[in-house]
Amino acid sequence: MRSPGRDLLGIGLAGLSGVAMLAALGMVFFYAPREATMGDVQRIFYFHVASAWVGFFAFLVTFLMGVAYLGRRERKWDILGLCSVEIGLVFITMAVVSGSLWARPVWGTYWTWEPRLTISFVQLLIYVAYRRLRAAVEGPERRARYAAVYGIVAFVTVPLSWFAIRWWRTIHPDILTGGGGMAVTSRMVHTLLVSLAAFTLLYATLLRLRTRLEQTVEAVAHLRTHVHTAVYTDQPGGSYV
């Protein structure tokens, strides 16, 4: 059995994302201007949008891995889909929590059942159910097939969430059209772009770490079977000790 060894790509990604996160933090607090109407609490917006972006991107990866798995039936696509969902869940949770903390001073409430927030909440539940589905289905091939189909169908929540603020009456700001009462300056755009790049690098790092963990889980399962077989066949009369 080959030992995992040093993961140079993982170390490189971790270093890059660390530097990018520090740059993003520096820009959020020292480069981006104080927003005229909301004040300093608007600085939540940079990491809030970047968290939501990574959440959506992670679910897109799961969608694509689901399509790849159904086409090729290769285990690696299933592993990538699973790992991406777990990371996406963490980042969508960050987006929901940071959004609530921004909403309290700006809207006067932590939560309101408007379309974008409601869809985000439903999306969280749907992807938590993805994990539950995997735990409930017996057999690796069947589990991977069900998860691939579920990951493809669940992805409908991403465009729904993205377009919710354009299709329905909502109080959620739309940064692309400048809606929501926020005066967006060029320094704010630079800060947001650096934050998006930093979060994307962080996602790649976490996906690399999580994928290696899943590969180790499979290696241990394989080794357990091998040890069981070797020890069992060594015993006189076939009794396992």
Added chain:
Amino acid sequence: MSDLHYLLAAYVVFWLLTFALVLSIWVRQRRLEREIVALMDKLPPDAGDLES
């Protein structure tokens, strides 16, 4: 709570969730690597090649 407290809370939540995810992956990875070593010790010397 002042506006700065909300800002601080949002960034603390972000870092806490990130570190919790990394820590959870790291702890599970270490546990599995220890299990691999323990299982390798149980294998008879002539158990064959496990590279595959």
